[in-house]
Amino acid sequence: MKPIIIRTIAELRQEISAYRRRSSYDQKVGFVPTMGYLHDGHASLLRKSVSDNGLTVLSIFVNPIQFGPGEDLDKYPRDEERDIRVATEAGTDIVFLPSVQEMYPQSRVTTVTVAEVTDSLCGASRPGHFDGVATVVAKLFNIVQPDRAYFGMKDAQQVAVVTRMVQDLNLPVEIVPCPILREKDGLALSSRNVYLGAEERTQALQLSKSLSQVEEWIMEGMTATQIIARLKAEIEFFPLADIDYVDILTYPELTPPNGELPLKEIDVSLLVAVAVRYGKTRLIDNKLLNPSEVGADLCFAK
Known part of the structure; x- marks a missing residue:
């Protein structure tokens, strides 16, 4: 059955109410916020x-305040x-x-800022990005008032930011992180993949290939510093790769581990994260080690 299409906050609140x-009380409301495509x-x-x-x-909203100068807001697919068709096939209501x-009906003077977990990775390379993310997600949570909200772990930092925001603001929403889905060749699914040329896409496969070796390198006794250097070398072997960042951080705190201690001796969850440009397309990918400790095994595609 085709979902109800709603374009105003007032109508959405009325429908959910x-x-x-x-x-009955046990019939919960689930929410999936997206930018579409x-x-x-x-x-x-x-x-x-x-x-x-x-x-x-399901919300579809290309949020302008999370895009910085020179980013792809106008070109975002x-x-x-097509989105309504996908939503219908998935059973969305x-x-x-x-x-x-x-x-944003008037000039915006209220912004939600989540400190510390936004200092690294995309937060460092895209200043103001997570202020935009946190603000729009807080607004959407207030509008929808869901019991559960579902986020993909491809943007693991976003999951950490939203989770911390919910905790700090005592929002009654359960955050459900879900595993990264990949193409058959290993490329992480992303709306931006449509921008990639044939050779760019071929070279971008190195991201998942390199990340898949990290556990082996940890077992060999390598440190975070050594693994970061190894990842950079493997990614940059392909000439179209322009690295934004390669990093290893604790998760969900997103703080650096001891860079000189073998990672196999560090008993914390670790996020190995990369962001690389191929031409004008910026891709992110990651590998979460000890995922059961942060809930990434809670949901699987069916």
């Missing part, structure tokens, strides 16, 4: 929400008809498609 009034990774989040909850809400004017 009506659902809660007619449903949905792929199988998004679909897996929707399917998980549908299986967990009585009502699933959009295809509303409501698709929320607000305009920028609906979300």
